[in-house]
Amino acid sequence: MLKILDKEMEALSALISEINPSRLFFLCDENTHSYCLTTVLSNTETSIPYEILEIEPGEEMKTLTTASQLWDILLEFGADRRALLVCVGGGVICDLGGFVASTYKRGIPCIYVPTTLLSMCDAAIGGKTGIDLHHIKNAIGTFQKPKAIFLYTEFLTTLPYIELRSGFAEMLKHGLILDEAHFHELSSLEELTVEKLTPYIQSSALLKTAVVEKDFTESGERKLLNFGHTIGHAVESYLLEKARPIPHGEAVALGIVCESFISMEMGMLHHEQFEKITSTVQRFFPTIDLHEIDLSSLITLMYSDKKNVNGTLRFTLLNEIGTGRYDIEIKEDLVRKALNYYKYL
Template sequence: MITILDQDFSQLNQFLSERTFSKIFILVDENTHEYCLPILLGNLETETAIEILEVEPGEEMKNIQTANQLWEILTEMQADRKALMINLGGGVITDMGGFVASTYKRGIQFINIPTTLLSICDASIGGKTGIDLMNYKNMVGTFAFPEQIFAYPRFLDTLPAKELKSGFAEMLKHGLIADKKHWDDLILLQHLDAVGIEPYIKQSMEIKQEVVHGDFHEKNVRKTLNFGHTIGHAIESLCLSTGNLILHGEAVAMGMICEAHLSYLEGLISEEDSELIIEQIARYFCYIDITDFKEEDIFSLLLNDKKNADAKINFSLLNGIGSCVFDQQCTTENIQKSLNYYKKLSGF
């Protein structure tokens, strides 16, 4: 399912040679068109006709309007059910490209070639596709596995530092919810760069893949992957609605700080462990100013979270470093306390 590509992309070329596709569509954004597509095309060995589909970059483009444009283009180019979609990009591209492919003509095959740390370690893995709706994250989507995921770590050399940090947040999360050693190894990193992070990428990918394989449709244990995302998604959505965009990993880091403190307030971990986790996350991520967001707006988004049931907010919380429990329904008072705790720490 997951393959680390060599320098000449031989595994991808073998994949294409063993299958017959009517046409190949490569979905990119403006950034991956410039920095990554030339590398892919320079190594691609296929006689199949190739078409490039380009969208503007950014989370704000992950919507039904963009998806509709892509469906229309595929139709105009007479894409049939034997076509292949290659999603070359970060989480927005793999999420949206997978959604478009899995719904066009009731599904065409697609593969993911993630180009950011976030998409390599998290977004491209697991078979979740989706688009945003009314500033709510991933509200419309499908469960659809890509035929294959091909990761090429050298793409990380093209990333700005803030994009590496964004993906690093998900790696930290994988350690916190499932593998204490992975967490311990990651927090030893003094500086975040592609060379330092690369040795830990495969382990992070495998942690997520193992969780997903145990619960593809997110009925139980897969929910643990949402640690940090309940509050994080709410803040990310509010930032999106105001035009003051933040990266997904920045929102997750903020969410993990709040939800680590919430884990303590709910009696699941010790105050010492909570403070240790928060201290380490804060080493890598700046605090986000949430003072202008109304509490009722935050709670409105929390109540619309996809994990909820019976109009109750469900959290995935830590019950140890390297261990997580799901479907935790917390008191409103403790949720408020966790948000106020974050505001106090941030000093805004």
């Protein structure tokens, strides 16, 4: 159930009352505790006992160790299967919190209150949960739908520009694989501001929702949403392991360029459309320096992608702007060629 809120946080309070949990827990990180949780709590009228679970911010916290600590806390507070976890934060909080909720006592209900553009239009939507394993993104996870997702766009005013840009990459991806008009509208923006982006958040979220509803467990069409992520996740994982983490959206933007290049080399995407995609990414995103990154190591990481089959690299590629194809086998040489193209942009 996707609930879109526009300054109507009271609806969250109403849903909590409807669920009537035995205990209530709010999961946040230090940033969302400071900037967002007060708004949530001040609009939550309930007599149900609640606790605040706070972790440090960052992808580095999306680990089995953190999950285990949260399970211990839930157990210590006597949380039973009727307890409710409300995840207030960005992609890390939603991924991690959803995983903890889906596994504690074989599953307790949870609600997502995404606070970043990335989580509002992508990470919180779709019922995927996950933690990283040895720096491999989302290597461990489950499929479990939250009770609801509340998009309260006022939270975006607390974000630094780099976080807006990170979420924008996923919005571009939705247009590239699903809706040409959405991509062109986004690419025509002159600047990335909360005011400029807000009109497109709901439409981007609903594009993803429509795909997820057709293929919840990712056996087919949902694999389209992997566009930009096979290469993007590899770069993100590599730099995370080197203690040089980059925002998820910047890695996806790199992946979009490289995987669009592969689409063109495969004779699917026209050169003019490839140039349009590349120029859009270059206008909004910094170029990530690949000169000191071992490309063979990146390709090795790509073999950890969950969509690969029988040890072969499987990519989602573009037919044209607005449509894609999934499960396409790609040889390492072509991946290397795409990375070298990007290296010298």
